[in-house]
Amino acid sequence: MTKMGAKRTTPRKKINPMSAEKRRELVRERELIAKLLVKQKGKCARCSKPLGWASAKHEITFRSHGGDPTDEDNCILLCLECHMKEHGINYKGG
Ligand SMILES: [Zn+2]
Numbered sequence: 001m002t003k004m005g006a007k008r009t010t011p012r013k014k015i016n017p018m019s020a021e022k023r024r025e026l027v028r029e030r031e032l033i034a035k036l037l038v039k040q041k042g043k044c045a046r047c048s049k050p051l052g053w054a055s056a057k058h059e060i061t062f063r064s065h066g067g068d069p070t071d072e073d074n075c076i077l078l079c080l081e082c083h084m085k086e087h088g089i090n091y092k093g094g
């Protein structure tokens, strides 16, 4: 019969739900959205509806196609409706 020893292991890996890099990315994203809001005067880039909380950052050239998601010239803010239209019904993000 084997007995499970009372081996005490101190977990060395701290569970970190958000890495520092991810946090920096989020801060950059927020700054970018703030910049875009000013640039677009708080309106949707397609229908000019005032953007409230329900806005989406749309990447003109998606990152998988070589676009830069942090470049303000590659991003526009759209209302959710226009964002859906932009992507069609198979919206998967971006
Ligand atoms: Zn719109």
Ligand SMILES: [Zn+2]
Binding pocket: 057, 058, 059, 083, 086, 087, 093, 094
């Ligand atoms: Zn998009």
